[in-house]
Amino acid sequence: MIRLLSLQDPDVVEQIWSMQHTAYRLEALAIGLATYPPLRDTFDSIRSSGEDFYGYKSDESGGEAEGRELLGVISISTEASVHLSITRLMVHPEHMREGIGAALVSYVLDRYDDIRHFTVTAGTLNAPAVALYRKFGFMPGETVRSTAGVDLTLFHLNR
Numbered sequence: 001m002i003r004l005l006s007l008q009d010p011d012v013v014e015q016i017w018s019m020q021h022t023a024y025r026l027e028a029l030a031i032g033l034a035t036y037p038p039l040r041d042t043f044d045s046i047r048s049s050g051e052d053f054y055g056y057k058s059d060e061s062g063g064e065a066e067g068r069e070l071l072g073v074i075s076i077s078t079e080a081s082v083h084l085s086i087t088r089l090m091v092h093p094e095h096m097r098e099g100i101g102a103a104l105v106s107y108v109l110d111r112y113d114d115i116r117h118f119t120v121t122a123g124t125l126n127a128p129a130v131a132l133y134r135k136f137g138f139m140p141g142e143t144v145r146s147t148a149g150v151d152l153t154l155f156h157l158n159r
Helices: 010-030 043-047 100-111 127-135
Strands: 002-004 052-057 070-079 083-091 117-123 139-145 151-158
Touching: 002 100, 010 043, 010 052, 010 070, 010 083, 052 100, 070 100, 083 100, 100 127, 117 127, 127 151
Parallel strands: 083 117
Antiparallel strands: 002 052, 052 070, 070 083, 117 151, 139 151
16 A cells, blocks of 8 residues: 655654665665765654655555555655656565565556656666666666765656
């Protein structure tokens, strides 16, 4: 089940922060980084980011969505009414390769069917992320090097 997350709920913000840090460390290891700069996000910076966060919650625990475990998160930022950036995509490490990332990307593309241009940035060497975005029709554009020395590719989807 995918829902808009309330950033006014401190438990939700803490879950996002924790998942983001865990996913970041795993991505750094996956692309071969021995060291990586710390993430600067705090609970307050997530809360005040201006992004919309959608969460993939488990189907366990029955009825109420609030009681379900957060398994994945995607956040977006819209610019004007024609462009949307996927700013974060993370999946709980115990639930990777279960289609959660794909479900979140699909949800955003379907929910924002009036948007004509989407962008997302991914580590050029992050093969699973690159494959996921390519699966949805995103095409690689420019590549930049981050301050940590990681090549990042900006992907575009026009429809």
